[in-house]
Amino acid sequence: MPQRRTTFSQFVAEDRRRSGAADADLVGLLNDVQRACKFVAAAVSRGGLGARPAAAAATNVQGEQQKPIDVVANDIVIKTCEWGGQLCGMVSEEMAEVYRIPGEYPRGRYLLAFDPLDGSSNIDVNMTVGTIFSVLSAPPGVSEPGPEHFLRPGREQVAAGFAVYGPTTMLIITLGAGVHGFTLDREPGAFVLTHPDMHIPETAQEFAINASNERFWEAPVRRYVEECIQGKAGPRGQDFNMRWIASMVAEVHRILIRGGLFMYPRDTKEPAKPGRLRLLYEANPMAMIVEQAGGAASTGRERILDIVPDAIHQRVPVILGSKDEVQRLVRYHQAFDRGEDLVFHTPLFNTRSLFRGDAVFAPR
Numbered sequence: 556m557p558q559r560r561t562t563f564s565q566f567v568a569e570d571r572r573r574s575g576a577a578d579a580d581l582v583g584l585l586n587d588v589q590r591a592c593k594f595v596a597a598a599v600s601r602g603g604l605g606a607r608p609a610a611a612a613a614t615n616v617q618g619e620q621q622k623p624i625d626v627v628a629n630d631i632v633i634k635t636c637e638w639g640g641q642l643c644g645m646v647s648e649e650m651a652e653v654y655r656i657p658g659e660y661p662r663g664r665y666l667l668a669f670d671p672l673d674g675s676s677n678i679d680v681n682m683t684v685g686t687i688f689s690v691l692s693a694p695p696g697v698s699e700p701g702p703e704h705f706l707r708p709g710r711e712q713v714a715a716g717f718a719v720y721g722p723t724t725m726l727i728i729t730l731g732a733g734v735h736g737f738t739l740d741r742e743p744g745a746f747v748l749t750h751p752d753m754h755i756p757e758t759a760q761e762f763a764i765n766a767s768n769e770r771f772w773e774a775p776v777r778r779y780v781e782e783c784i785q786g787k788a789g790p791r792g793q794d795f796n797m798r799w800i801a802s803m804v805a806e807v808h809r810i811l812i813r814g815g816l817f818m819y820p821r822d823t824k825e826p827a828k829p830g831r832l833r834l835l836y837e838a839n840p841m842a843m844i845v846e847q848a849g850g851a852a853s854t855g856r857e858r859i860l861d862i863v864p865d866a867i868h869q870r871v872p873v874i875l876g877s878k879d880e881v882q883r884l885v886r887y888h889q890a891f892d893r894g895e896d897l898v899f900h901t902p903l904f905n906t907r908s909l910f911r912g913d914a915v916f917a918p919r
């Protein structure tokens with residue numbers, strides 16, 4: 556008797572029936588998204604075997620280097636999802652404006668925001684990358700959406716997920732009732748349920764941050780990281796490990812599996828930018844997934860899913876992962892904003908590095 560395996564399509568259809576919201580449009584849209592992720596996985600896996608893209612690297616609307624594979628992945632998602640009749644518009648990291656569904660296709664009642672290839676700076680060195688997506692309901696009667704129709708807080712997302720193109724290709728999704736992971740079985744070409752009901756451990760032994768930005772961090776973040784580095788000898792009384800893959804999907808996936816904290820906080824490196832990560836198609840979908848898995852997601856000063864966006868490519872600070880760790884860092888921000896925690900703001904400290912181990916801290 557062959558082992559009964561639940562495919563992504565079956566899981567999503569049954570989930571909607573169980574929730575009493577048998578929504579064929581949403582099921583159809585998510586099936587198109589999963590198909591797009593399979594095509595992106597195939598394009599990414601070809602690497603140097605693929606046709607050398609003619610276009611030289613450009614820069615995208617973010618002013619960041621846009622690799623040809625970014626454009627390929629973006630086109631795959633657009634072409635796979637535009638014709639099904641479930642969407643009326645899309646927003647992508649790789650496109651400056653809202654993408655409206657062409658006139659030859661029926662328009663539906665959902666909006667899709669996505670990062671077609673997150674972590675693409677890793678692609679040339681064969682490291683894990685991924686695709687992140689967020690689904691919103693379009694306001695009733697809207698068939699020609701403008702940017703304003705996407706500017707809704709993340710708590711209104713209908714579904715969110717990401718594909719992670721690593722040693723295995725996986726698809727992680729939430730429809731608002733838990734987080735579930737599917738592994739691509741390449742023979743039949745189906746995502747199969749392998750990680751039902753994923754849960755983030757509340758405590759952590761790992762943190763992820765780009766330590767090269769240390770001199771630009773705010774004091775609460777410097778305090779948190781320094782305390783982790785002090786390990787057993789410091790106030791945390793335990794040792795920590797550090798990771799930085801420079802691919803948010805990989806960091807979040809690791810946290811879903813074994814807990815931890817991911818930080819891309821506000822920093823003074825580019826004061827005009829409140830953060831590096833984009834709200835609509837990075838922070839919001841990941842925040843929904845993390846919260847649905849029992850974790851937390853904050854800017855340090857507010858819950859990410861409560862932010863009302865003011866632009867489709869808006870950036871925000873991101874601190875997410877194990878709930879206890881996020882709550883600790885929020886407390887540190889609150890203390891700092893009340894002026895209670897200035898030890899990391901003194902000129903003395905600013906001349907010392909977190910990582911030379913000679914930082915001197917006033918007694919608390």
Ligand code: AFP
Pocket residue numbers: 619672673674675676677765801802803804819831832
């Ligand atoms: P790219 O998609 O441009 O590689 O950016 C990836 C990312 O948005 C996120 O996935 C990483 O966590 C973060 O940027 C890495 O930023 P640094 O390159 O500054 O470490």
